[in-house]
Amino acid sequence: MRIVIAEDSVLLREGLARLLDEAGHTVVAAVGDGPSLVEAVSTHRPDVSIVDVRMPPTHTDEGLRAAIEARRRVPGAPVLVLSQYVEGSYASDLLADKTGAVGYLLKDRVVDVEEFLDGLNRVAGGGTVLDSEVVSQLLVNRRDPLGALTPREREVLGLMAEGRTNTAISQRLVVSEGAVEKHVGNIFAKLGLAPSESDHRRVMAVLAYLGS
Incomplete structure (x- = not known):
C-alpha cells in the first residue's frame, strides 16, 4: 500500500515509517502538521493515511480536522486516526460523511503490530475500525x-x-x-x-x- 503519515513527533513518525516499510508498504509522504497532510493526500492520493489527532499549533484536534478536510477534497480517502486518549466525538466526526474507510485507534495499539496492520488494511479496504476502548466508553457514557x-x-x-x-x-x-x-x-x-x-x-x- 501507498501510505501518508501525519505525526508531529519525529520519533513516532520515523518509527511508523520503518514499521510500514518492513511490512512491505510504501510511505509516500511523512509530515508533521495538518496543512501538509491535506496537501499530501491531495497530491499523492494514498491508499490510506495515518493521522495523529493532536498536532501543531495548539495540539488539540488539528490532525482530525485536517483528515476531515483531506476527505472533503479527496472523497472517500481512507484515514486511520491515532489518539492518545479516548474521545468519542472524534469517532463521530470521522464517520459523519457516511462513506466508511475510516478508523480511530489508540496509539497503544501500534505496539501490537499485527492488530495495527490489520486495522490499517481494513480501513484501506473501505472498512470502519474503532478501538474497542472507544466502543466501551461510548457504551458507558x-x-x-x-x-x-x-x-x-x-x-x-x-x-x-x-x-x-x-x-x-x-x-x-x-x-x-x-x-x-x-x-x-x-x-x-x-x-x-x-x-x-x-x-x-x-x-x-x-x-x-x-x-x-
Whole structure:
C-alpha cells in the first residue's frame, strides 16, 4: 500500500515509517502538521493515511480536522486516526460523511503490530475500525438509542463498530456466520436502515450506535 503519515513527533513518525516499510508498504509522504497532510493526500492520493489527532499549533484536534478536510477534497480517502486518549466525538466526526474507510485507534495499539496492520488494511479496504476502548466508553457514557435491540444484537453491533466482518464476528462469538447475518439484518431493520445506494448501512448502524 501507498501510505501518508501525519505525526508531529519525529520519533513516532520515523518509527511508523520503518514499521510500514518492513511490512512491505510504501510511505509516500511523512509530515508533521495538518496543512501538509491535506496537501499530501491531495497530491499523492494514498491508499490510506495515518493521522495523529493532536498536532501543531495548539495540539488539540488539528490532525482530525485536517483528515476531515483531506476527505472533503479527496472523497472517500481512507484515514486511520491515532489518539492518545479516548474521545468519542472524534469517532463521530470521522464517520459523519457516511462513506466508511475510516478508523480511530489508540496509539497503544501500534505496539501490537499485527492488530495495527490489520486495522490499517481494513480501513484501506473501505472498512470502519474503532478501538474497542472507544466502543466501551461510548457504551458507558451515551444515552441508549438502541432500546429495541437484544443483548446479542448489541454485542454484534459493538463488534461491527470495531470494524469486524461477519466472519470475524462469528469467530469471536462462536456462532455460525448465518446467525451473524441474521442478527445484522435484524439490527438494520430495527434501526430503520433500508437498503440504499448512497449510504453504507454498516456505517449508518455504527452512527446510530455512537449517536447521542
